[in-house]
Amino acid sequence: MSSPQPTVAPKPIDPRGPRFGAAITSVVLAVILILGPGLPALILLIIQTIAFGLGSLVGLAAQPYGLVYKSLVRPRLNPPSELEDPRPPRFAQTVGLIFALASLISLVAQFAVLFYIAVGFALVAALLNSVFNYCLGCELYLLGRRALGRPLARIVSANPN
Amino acid sequence: MTGLYVAAIAVAVSIAFGLYRALTDGRIRGARRRDGDVRLGAEQLGQELGSSATFVQFSSEVCAPCRTARRLLTDVVKDAPAVAHIEVDAETRLDLVEQLNITRTPTVVLLDEHGVIRHRIVGAPRKPELLDALHEVLTRTAA
Numbered sequence: 001m002s003s004p005q006p007t008v009a010p011k012p013i014d015p016r017g018p019r020f021g022a023a024i025t026s027v028v029l030a031v032i033l034i035l036g037p038g039l040p041a042l043i044l045l046i047i048q049t050i051a052f053g054l055g056s057l058v059g060l061a062a063q064p065y066g067l068v069y070k071s072l073v074r075p076r077l078n079p080p081s082e083l084e085d086p087r088p089p090r091f092a093q094t095v096g097l098i099f100a101l102a103s104l105i106s107l108v109a110q111f112a113v114l115f116y117i118a119v120g121f122a123l124v125a126a127l128l129n130s131v132f133n134y135c136l137g138c139e140l141y142l143l144g145r146r147a148l149g150r151p152l153a154r155i156v157s158a159n160p161n
Numbered sequence: 162m163t164g165l166y167v168a169a170i171a172v173a174v175s176i177a178f179g180l181y182r183a184l185t186d187g188r189i190r191g192a193r194r195r196d197g198d199v200r201l202g203a204e205q206l207g208q209e210l211g212s213s214a215t216f217v218q219f220s221s222e223v224c225a226p227c228r229t230a231r232r233l234l235t236d237v238v239k240d241a242p243a244v245a246h247i248e249v250d251a252e253t254r255l256d257l258v259e260q261l262n263i264t265r266t267p268t269v270v271l272l273d274e275h276g277v278i279r280h281r282i283v284g285a286p287r288k289p290e291l292l293d294a295l296h297e298v299l300t301r302t303a304a
Contacts, residue, residue: 015225033164033171084225091223116167123171124178132179138223139265142251146258 003063013015013060018092020073021065022130025051025096029123032103037112045107045119049100055093063093081126088138091127095137096122186284189294193262196278205257211238211245214279214298215272219251219263226285230267233288237295244295273298 028048035041055063099122106114128134193203203209206217212244221226234246251258251266259272261278271280277299280294 030168030171033168036164085228088223088225112163116163120167120171123168124175127172127175128179131175131302132183134179134182135223137223138221141223142221142258142263145252146255159278 010086013086013089014069014074014080015082015084015089016077016080017069017074018060018064018089019133020069021051021055021063022092022126024065024068026123026126026130029119029126033116033119033123037107037110037115041105042104045100045104049097049104052093052097052100054084056090056097059092060093088135091141092125092135092137095125095140099125182284187287187290188284189283189290190249190281192278194278196261199261199278201272201276201278201289205252206247206249208247209245210247210272210274211241211243213241213243213274214295215245215247215276216295217270217272218246218248219254219258219266219268219270220248221251221266224266227267228284230269233286234269234292237288237291241295244299271295271298273301 025048028044032041032044032048035044046112051064055066060066099118103118103122106112106118125136128136199271201210201215201217206215216238218230218234220228220231231248238244238246251263257263266282267283267285269282269286269291270278272281273279279298282291282294
């Protein structure tokens with residue numbers, strides 16, 4: 001059976017956590033855009049990049065917005081009707097991290113046009129995630145894999161059997 | 162001011178794209194023109210086809226709706242012994258992905274008894290449409 005399920009599945013999570021995080025991310029990114037290139041935007045962008053970095057490289061349990069959800073929001077809600085696999089939302093954090101780094105580099109290098117494009121795309125992805133529960137990065141993932149071809153896919157694959 | 166415009170455009174694009182996807186995702190599409198040339202079998206899929214019809218589901222690890230699709234299809238084939246559900250990991254089967262030109266997961270292709278693609282469903286499938294498509298393939302098989 002060629003099922004993509006790995007031998008050890010990671011602990012499932014409350015799917016509302018990443019959506020809550022995406023809502024905060026949307027607000028932060030919109031504020032960054034409206035502020036425009038400058039020191040205030042730079043500070044917010046660094047915070048956002050660290051948030052994505054923790055979610056992507058360390059794990060969703062370390063994502064600051066997820067921690068806010070866990071400590072402040074979740075206790076006031078009913079338990080989730082179902083849990084979800086943490087790998088898709090963690091991949092979304094990685095996509096966010098790539099866009100945030102691109103924005104950061106553009107800002108520091110004073111490429112205003114690139115800055116607006118990168119933050120704009122990140123905002124679209126975050127809004128789709130929070131409003132429609134839709135993962136843009138996950139959709140582009142397979143196209144990316146196809147473009148990169150097989151050898152790399154095998155090296156990167158977290159599930160090499 | 163530029164930032165405000167960019168933010169407004171991003172919001173408009175997100176809403177338009179999100180609504181478009183909400184409307185079209187999981188809808189049944191007929192086979193593509195070149196689908197008739199492809200014949201899938203146990204050899205490529207690693208599992209026997211159903212004797213009347215087969216759902217082949219392309220999934221990936223980063224895909225949350227794939228799990229919903231898996232549950233739905235498992236449920237649909239449960240009471241239909243002649244219908245099979247085969248799940249394929251798109252990342253490890255990029256050959257099949259290229260051959261069928263699968264662009265995202267989940268994509269479900271519905272095969273008839275000969276392994277010919279009759280329908281494609283891109284995005285999380287919807288149960289009533291899934292049953293309609295299956296019914297159509299099964300009645301055509303019987304006819």
